[in-house]
Amino acid sequence: KTIMGMAAEAQYHVLAVDDSLLDRKLIERLLKTSSYHVTAVDSGSKALEFLGLLEDEHNDALAPSDVDVNLIITDYCMPGMTGYDLLRKIKESKSLKDIPVVIMSSENIPSRINRCLEEGAEEFFLKPVQLSDVNKLKPHLLKGREKESEPSINKRKGMEECHSHDKTRTKYDGLEVV
Amino acid sequence: MDVVVQLQRQLADHTASLFHEGFLNEQFNQLQQLQDESNPDFVVEVVSLFFEDSERLLNELAKALEQQAVDYKKVDAHVHQLKGSSSSIGAQRVQGVCIPFRNFCEEQNIEGCLKCLQQVKHEYSLVKNKLETLFKLEQQLIAAGGSFPTL
Numbered sequence: 001k002t003i004m005g006m007a008a009e010a011q012y013h014v015l016a017v018d019d020s021l022l023d024r025k026l027i028e029r030l031l032k033t034s035s036y037h038v039t040a041v042d043s044g045s046k047a048l049e050f051l052g053l054l055e056d057e058h059n060d061a062l063a064p065s066d067v068d069v070n071l072i073i074t075d076y077c078m079p080g081m082t083g084y085d086l087l088r089k090i091k092e093s094k095s096l097k098d099i100p101v102v103i104m105s106s107e108n109i110p111s112r113i114n115r116c117l118e119e120g121a122e123e124f125f126l127k128p129v130q131l132s133d134v135n136k137l138k139p140h141l142l143k144g145r146e147k148e149s150e151p152s153i154n155k156r157k158g159m160e161e162c163h164s165h166d167k168t169r170t171k172y173d174g175l176e177v178v
Numbered sequence: 179m180d181v182v183v184q185l186q187r188q189l190a191d192h193t194a195s196l197f198h199e200g201f202l203n204e205q206f207n208q209l210q211q212l213q214d215e216s217n218p219d220f221v222v223e224v225v226s227l228f229f230e231d232s233e234r235l236l237n238e239l240a241k242a243l244e245q246q247a248v249d250y251k252k253v254d255a256h257v258h259q260l261k262g263s264s265s266s267i268g269a270q271r272v273q274g275v276c277i278p279f280r281n282f283c284e285e286q287n288i289e290g291c292l293k294c295l296q297q298v299k300h301e302y303s304l305v306k307n308k309l310e311t312l313f314k315l316e317q318q319l320i321a322a323g324g325s326f327p328t329l
Contacts, residue, residue: 020266106265127266
């Protein structure tokens with residue numbers, strides 16, 4: 001898989017976050033139709049867990065290139081941690097802050113939209129999300145990819161010292177850039 | 179082959195009336211477009227989730243509105259979810275009732291809320307019925323050897 005990842009155009013991995021099963025199914029289908037690899041979770045805390053950032057840990061154990069997610073798309077209204085809370089946590093995290101984040105909401109509230117964009121969200125989609133919205137994700141993903149390839153060159157040494165990571169793919173990505 | 183043509187006509191008419199009468203909107207078309215050979219049951223699966231969601235929420239709403247001291251925040255939260263899932267599948271009339279429903283929640287108007295609950299239950303059962311008929315026709319068509327074009 002790692003060798004194929006180098007040779008062929010690697011698939012973008014999108015993490016979708018929504019507490020509604022119906023909406024998760026929908027966003028997953030929309031993303032897969034656009035050839036993205038998708039992981040869907042039902043809460044902000046599950047998302048952070050998946051991203052390797054545990055809630056009570058403030059030091060980032062992971063380097064940006066360890067995290068295998070190219071874009072995060074999250075619902076705004078969720079019980080517990082809202083999409084906005086999740087966005088903030090991501091932007092505050094050294095390992096995650098460069099991952100583009102998109103917010104979805106069923107409510108068209110300008111102050112909400114502005115707050116999210118100001119906090120660093122790339123886009124704000126009104127639900128129900130359409131295929132035309134998903135088509136807008138590509139440029140953000142490409143931008144994310146560019147950012148990812150730079151730090152991994154420097155971080156490579158640090159990464160090799162890290163234990164318990166099966167993500168050897170990222171090491172090869174670093175080599176590929178060189 | 180005559181049967182196939184007949185069924186195709188029935189299906190087309192039924193689908194058209196669903197849109198014409200406002201039960202479904204463009205979002206339902208979007209769902210159909212997302213269905214293909216690799217995901218042949220996508221629409222049925224999503225609509226089934228809508229049925230499950232709605233039934234659960236309607237029960238919760240009835241319970242919440244029966245309480246001595248109604249928790250309007252809770253009621254509003256349920257209506258918000260119902261509005262969300264109905265809009266996700268294009269169940270326009272169900273979605274429509276949710277708007278005044280949420281307003282009544284904000285006003286803490288029990289009469290208004292109860293009325294809306296009745297209305298939304300009614301709209302839900304109508305659209306459920308019509309969607310089930312739609313799926314039945316599709317199944318009959320496939321069984322007869324035909325296929326249905328997506329709009």
